[in-house]
Amino acid sequence: MSASKAEWWRGAVIYQIYPRSFLDTNADGVGDLKGVFAALDYIADLGVDGVWLSPFFTSPMKDFGYDVADYCDVDPVFGVLSDFDAVLGKARQLGLKIIIDQVYSHTSDAHPWFQESRQNKHNPKADWYVWADPQPDGSPPTNWQSVFGGGAWAWDSRRRQYYLHNFLASQPDLNLHNDAVQNALLNVARFWLDRGVDGFRLDALNFAMHDPKLRDNPPAPVTDKPPERPFDYQRHLYNRSHPDIPLFLERLRTVTEEYEGVFTVAEVVGPEPLAEMKAFTEGNARLHSAYNFTFLYADQLTAKLTIDAVGAWGDNPNEGWPSWAFSNHDAPRVVSRWTDGAQASQAAKLFAMILLSLRGNAFLYQGEELGLPQADVPFALLQDPEAIANWPLTLGRDGARTPMPWRSEVPNAGFSESAPWLPVDPGHAALSVETQKTDPNSVLHFVRQIIALRKRRPELRLGDIQFIENADGLLAYYRTLQDKRALCVFNITEKQVRWSPPLNDRFSVIAQADAAPQDNGPPSTLAPYSGYLAIADKKTITNTKN
Structure with missing residues (x-):
């Protein structure tokens, strides 16, 4: 394979699909893989290079697929494995690459690995998760806090120990210091690579390893703005970002190198992500790329923000290649964060032009090509555990996860024939794919134009x-x-x-x-x-x- 084909991902535009909200084909109110299959022609017409599919694996859906109960199967709400194989086959015919999520930091508590691990301290998987004895007074082993609120330790009466959960209590953390756990996860990667996937997006990667000494996190510096969550009161030195994570990534890279043209990208969470992004992508033995939340969580776009973020990546041959996203399933939509809505359509075009002209890969979130604003989801209809826990201080994630509007004049904007799992924002229907496809002045038409321009101009893609x-x-x-x-x-x-x-x-x-x-x-x-x-x-x- 030529170098250019092997590095198809360098400078690529990748379209993120959140399957629950993309297109429902069986009228249960939830998007599915057959919906992805049906819409691949639309995605190919955008001119993007590939698709990132958020989790579709077997899951109790307490965190909507990021709580995996079986890494190697499809949850029935999304379909069956043959549906995924059909997506792969059609994508290949259309010249699209398929990237899938891999959640290596934690599983669901319904995963068979955890069910076995929690039985006692002596079973074969006893050390597959992060277990620790209580303090002498019965309190948790450390002061670590969960992202979703409250302490990061949950008591299990079977083992009479606490287990670590950096997210929901139903998402116990895997112990990646254990080689057997690493081997099992590498076998998961092989399973999907053997099916033909073209790459992985590694979720919450810097949470994948903890400090085995179980040291307390120090308090975060005092600022003028009070923290919104207990999690934000700490500097997260010991519950994440262990220096051995890159060594695991080298093992993963060895596996992916057995296949042709595989792309790997890390999600790196935290207020100072640059050092980890560079460590995860250093040289030719780790990941290809990484992205952070610099733009995703920014309340305003400024020149300084962009210069600091993008300018930190140079042409050092030992340095990785960055990726950027302005919107995704974890952050309020960019048009609502960076404007007051008065010029939303014009601003959406401008933001797309910026994203698609930066050095690095561009991740385009479903509906971003339509200029969708953040949807209004009333508290009674919220599904996201983070949004519910932090109400009303944050916009939450549900407003970015509402259904994709396909047609304006039909119920649920053409997403489903039944009531969808999240409501369709009334303002989104007017911005539907059907409406914008025939409008030469639409955001959709403009985004297609800029993607095509990026492909034609190598300086915009690779310069x-x-x-x-x-x-x-x-x-x-x-x-x-x-x-x-x-x-x-x-x-x-x-x-x-x-x-x-x-x-x-x-x-x-x-x-x-x-x-x-x-x-x-x-x-x-x-x-x-x-x-x-x-x-x-x-x-x-x-x-x-x-």
């Missing part, structure tokens, strides 16, 4: 990035590859801005979001939430560092 500092409040940068250079300029504010590029080279505008070119050149005035992509007219590349 270096050089930020233009102090660009009068704009976000501006060059993407350069050999003798090709693109200029990317975005007004991410609500005010009109006048600005011209500092170089003498002439540029031709090749795409714009409401930024009309002047004589085919870059505009000197940019309206709020407008931007453009331009290419240098001459081949000689001058110094772009300012």
Whole structure:
């Protein structure tokens, strides 16, 4: 296989599907794999390179699939294994890669491994999970806190011990310090690779190993903004981010290298993720890429935020390749976080243009190509345990997980013939796929255009990035590859801005979001939430560092 085919993922655009909310074909109100199969043509028409499928494995669904009860089977709500095989087959025909989630930090308490482990302290899987004796006064072993609220230890009367759960109490943490556990997880990876998947997204990877010495976490620094959760009161030095995680990743890479063109990407959670992202992707023996929540949790997009996040990744040959996402199933939708809704459609185009012109891979979440805002889900209809636990301080995740709107004039926006598991936001129906497909000015049409442009312009897909500092409040940068250079300029504010590029080279505008070119050149005035992509007219590349 050629290097280019082996590295199909470098600079790729990957479309994330949250199967529960994508398309329901059996009228039970929950999306399924046959719905994914039916919609693959639509996804291929977007021009993306691949699809990331959120979990569809056997699960009690207390955390909607991220609590796995069988790593190697499909939950009946989504279908059967042959449905997944059909998705793989059709994706291959359409030229799409399929990436699936792997949840290695924890399982469901319904998993047979845990059911055996909890029986006593001497069974073959006794050490497959993180067990610890109580303190002399009966209290938990450490002060560690759960992401979803409360302490991170749950008492089990069978073993008369506590087990660790960084998330729900029904999600016990695996003990990846145990080689037998690592071997079992590597066999899971082989199972899906043998079926033909093209890669893995590793969920909550930095939670995969704990401190065996069970040291207490220190308190977090005091800030002006009080923490919203007990979890946020601590610096998480010991319940996650163990330095042996990269060694496990090297074992995983050895497995994936037995197959052709496999892509691996880590989700890295936390306020300071860069060091772990680089450790997880260092050299050629670990993962290919990693992404964090810098953009996903940001209340506002700024030039400094982007420069700090993207500019931290250079062209060091020993350094990994970054991935970026502005929206996903774990964060409120970007249009609602970064605008007040008054110019949502225009802002959605601008944000897509930025995402698709950054150096790295771009993850596009279902509905992002439609410019969907965060849905309004009343408390009585919430399903997400995190949203319920933290109500009303956070927008929660349910508002980003509501059903995909396919058609405007039918019940449930064409997602299902029955009442869906989460309500369809009335405002989403007007933004349906059917409505936008025939509208040349729609967000959908614009996103397709930019994806196609990214594929045609290697500097946008693979080039270096050089930020233009102090660009009068704009976000501006060059993407350069050999003798090709693109200029990317975005007004991410609500005010009109006048600005011209500092170089003498002439540029031709090749795409714009409401930024009309002047004589085919870059505009000197940019309206709020407008931007453009331009290419240098001459081949000689001058110094772009300012």
